[in-house]
Amino acid sequence: GEDVEQSLFLSVREGDSSVINCTYTDSSSTYLYWYKQEPGAGLQLLTYIFSNMDMKQDQRLTVLLNKKDKHLSLRIADTQTGDSAIYFCAESRDGQNFVFGPGTRLSVLP
């Protein structure tokens, strides 16, 4: 079946940029998402990208998609302590059935 992979941990210093990477296997993915989960909370949609887009920028967040390599990345500029959380990559063919990655735990060091 479809699979989504992410590195499990990332540590950055406050003020630096964070880059969280994700790879997926489903070549029919139409929608790709990034969700943020803070401790003890549900998932918050950060941003999403259609598979026919290469890049999407929204304030401090930049999503890059390499469809040929099935590689998705999320860049957070000027990372703050409040950005410490788990970030989930997810893909979907129909916007309804999601496949989530294992999540990347981002730690922001002072």
Place this chain on the structure above:
Amino acid sequence: GAVVSQHPSRVICKSGTSVKIECRSLDFQATTMFWYRQFPKQSLMLMATSNEGSKATYEQGVEKDKFLINHASLTLSTLTVTSAHPEDSSFYICSARGEGWPQHFGDGTRLSIL
């Protein structure tokens, strides 16, 4: 933006108790709601998908009789964990999807069975 409210946020109860968790879409009509389970330090595992007015579709390995799902209206779905045991302790998260997309998630319910 779209808001999904999930209650309760935390439940602690004795083994054998049945627990009901509610998931409400507050500002949109949720034609489809999803229930996920998340173990510590792991990703979300889809348990079931429910469409308003019809029976839920369960993922393989999820016991229908243990996890009862009701989606009686376009704004409310409930998950009842029947005769809960310690192995049912987990973080349960619902999400909802309406005419637009993508899914919007509730804040989760931490269930602890003693």
